[in-house]
Amino acid sequence: MANCMVFHTQIASVMEVLANAAVAEICKLVDDDYAVFRLEITQSQKENRALRRKLQLLELKVSRERAERTIRPRSVKILDRYRGMARGEGHLTVGHRSVVKPAGHNTWRDGQPITVDEGSGTSTQHVIVIESADVEAAGPGGSSLVKQERTEGDDPQQSRNIQTGAVAGVVPPESIEDLSTAATPQPRTRHSIAEVSGKPNGILKTETDAETLTVTKSLLHTGSEHRSDTERLGLGRLGCPPAPASEYLLYGDLRTVHSHLDSGDALQAGNDPSCSYTTEMEPVNMPLGLETQTDLSRGDWNRHSSSVFSEGCLDKKGEVIAVDEVTVKVEGDAPPTWNADSHLGDGYSQGRDFLDYRESLETNPDVATHSPLHTPRDRDPVFTSMGPSDSHGRVLFDQVLNSNERARAQVQERGATSGNSKKKQFLCMFCNKGFSCPQKVEIHQRVHTGVKPFSCTQCHMRFAEAGTLKRHQRVHTGEKPFVCHVCRASFSHSFNLKRHQRVHTGENHTAAPSVRSSPTSTS
DNA sequence: CTGGGGACGGGGCCC
DNA sequence: TGGGCCCCGTCCCCA
Numbered sequence: 001m002a003n004c005m006v007f008h009t010q011i012a013s014v015m016e017v018l019a020n021a022a023v024a025e026i027c028k029l030v031d032d033d034y035a036v037f038r039l040e041i042t043q044s045q046k047e048n049r050a051l052r053r054k055l056q057l058l059e060l061k062v063s064r065e066r067a068e069r070t071i072r073p074r075s076v077k078i079l080d081r082y083r084g085m086a087r088g089e090g091h092l093t094v095g096h097r098s099v100v101k102p103a104g105h106n107t108w109r110d111g112q113p114i115t116v117d118e119g120s121g122t123s124t125q126h127v128i129v130i131e132s133a134d135v136e137a138a139g140p141g142g143s144s145l146v147k148q149e150r151t152e153g154d155d156p157q158q159s160r161n162i163q164t165g166a167v168a169g170v171v172p173p174e175s176i177e178d179l180s181t182a183a184t185p186q187p188r189t190r191h192s193i194a195e196v197s198g199k200p201n202g203i204l205k206t207e208t209d210a211e212t213l214t215v216t217k218s219l220l221h222t223g224s225e226h227r228s229d230t231e232r233l234g235l236g237r238l239g240c241p242p243a244p245a246s247e248y249l250l251y252g253d254l255r256t257v258h259s260h261l262d263s264g265d266a267l268q269a270g271n272d273p274s275c276s277y278t279t280e281m282e283p284v285n286m287p288l289g290l291e292t293q294t295d296l297s298r299g300d301w302n303r304h305s306s307s308v309f310s311e312g313c314l315d316k317k318g319e320v321i322a323v324d325e326v327t328v329k330v331e332g333d334a335p336p337t338w339n340a341d342s343h344l345g346d347g348y349s350q351g352r353d354f355l356d357y358r359e360s361l362e363t364n365p366d367v368a369t370h371s372p373l374h375t376p377r378d379r380d381p382v383f384t385s386m387g388p389s390d391s392h393g394r395v396l397f398d399q400v401l402n403s404n405e406r407a408r409a410q411v412q413e414r415g416a417t418s419g420n421s422k423k424k425q426f427l428c429m430f431c432n433k434g435f436s437c438p439q440k441v442e443i444h445q446r447v448h449t450g451v452k453p454f455s456c457t458q459c460h461m462r463f464a465e466a467g468t469l470k471r472h473q474r475v476h477t478g479e480k481p482f483v484c485h486v487c488r489a490s491f492s493h494s495f496n497l498k499r500h501q502r503v504h505t506g507e508n509h510t511a512a513p514s515v516r517s518s519p520t521s522t523s
Numbered sequence: 524c525t526g527g528g529g530a531c532g533g534g535g536c537c538c
Numbered sequence: 539t540g541g542g543c544c545c546c547g548t549c550c551c552c553a
Contacts, residue, residue, distance in 0.1 A: 439543060467545065468528065493527065495548060
């Protein structure tokens with residue numbers, strides 16, 4: 001019995017020792033793990049703080065930009081550089097700013113400075129051309145980009161964006177060749193320049209000197225430029241290309257674009273997204289959707305109408321026929337002028353290729369009570385939702401649309417009582433002006449985009465409307481079908497005859513009442 | 524005063 | 539029958 005007691009005591013003591021040892025072991029393990037865990041937590045907290053600081057900085061910037069934007073609404077001007085640059089026609093004037101392209105070069109070269117005369121000062125910006133080393137390897141969407149870095153300027157918050165176009169889609173061999181041999185002037189090489197400027201804080205990029213802004217635009221075109229577009233379009237009649245694929249305007253948060261840099265030849269974006277934004281409008285991925293993403297039958301002719309400033313001309317089958325480059329400009333104060341001399345070496349004027357966006361904003365009573373930019377609705381063609389790739393192009397027009405807030409508000413207020421909301425349900429993505437059908441919008445938007453799908457076979461003039469081309473061709477044919485019955489004077493222009501007849505009637509044409517409805521009036 | 528391009532609305536045709 | 543598409547007429551503006 002005593003032995004038994006001793007045995008039990010010994011066992012108990014041994015177990016106690018073992019238990020203590022086990023506890024000690026466990027405690028040690030816990031301590032070790034806790035140390036590691038705590039270390040990790042500390043590191044995580046550090047990262048958290050860093051990220052939070054970044055976030056606060058970003059929010060600060062955003063709020064500042066918005067505040068300044070409300071003070072100074074921005075305008076958008078889109079201009080079509082068209083072939084002027086491509087033909088080596090010198091420089092391009094954007095509003096009162098003159099972007100001078102070195103003569104003899106059809107392609108902006110790396111480091112090539114662009115002089116932007118802003119009246120109050122001159123800022124020199126370096127344009128960096130990033131071209132696909134292997135266009136073919138990059139696929140049909142081989143693109144060339146121009147990366148512009150602001151190196152100096154009197155307004156550190158202004159940003160400019162100059163880009164070249166990227167040949168995309170069903171690019172004809174010559175177009176690919178143009179890109180691959182961009183160093184030598186090629187008549188068909190096309191470029192486009194997007195300028196984003198304006199006073200405080202462009203949405204695209206509003207950093208300081210380190211800012212870099214790059215937007216790529218893809219260009220699609222096929223066929224010969226020496227044929228008229230009508231021929232190229234293969235249209236039986238002298239019609240304009242269908243609306244759906246012709247106008248693409250992206251707008252939105254530029255940052256969303258950044259995620260689309262996955263294409264092979266995409267411009268190397270900086271690590272800091274706040275310093276470099278790049279849009280890669282690669283044809284295969286680009287949201288233009290010329291062939292696949294735009295479906296008029298679904299009513300989304302307008303879905304991209306704020307994305308890329310190019311126009312694809314499709315035939316009935318949706319085949320991409322031609323795309324003209326255009327230039328997008330977002331600026332604050334520049335007057336809506338286009339210096340034709342600056343870029344039209346062959347002597348024709350592009351005319352008013354871009355308009356003051358703000359003007360349009362204020363003349364919007366016709367639009368319906370809804371805006372596609374605001375409250376997308378599936379039923380309304382204007383309200384088609386943006387597809388997944390739409391973020392691709394949510395590039396340039398975010399601020400435009402933001403600056404459009406007031407106009408839209410006015411539109412919505414008026415629309416409720418205007419009674420025209422039904423009739424003009426198709427809205428211009430730029431100015432919100434309403435039209436009765438998509439084609440009207442498409443044509444109208446050429447005012448903003450500068451797209452001119454119709455080219456004269458006799459000269460190189462291009463027109464946004466088929467009728468204008470037809471009328472223009474009377475210049476070559478000498479046809480003057482409008483004859484004054486009084487003096488037998490003939491005119492090629494119907495209105496010229498009408499105006500001329502005022503001479504006979506003694507009517508003062510300057511005081512003649514305008515029958516034509518103003519942009520603000522209803523039809 | 525004329526020439527000519529830009530812009531836009533109306534209306535007809537076709538599906 | 540309605541909508542899309544296109545042509546035409548018209549006005550504005552500039553050179």
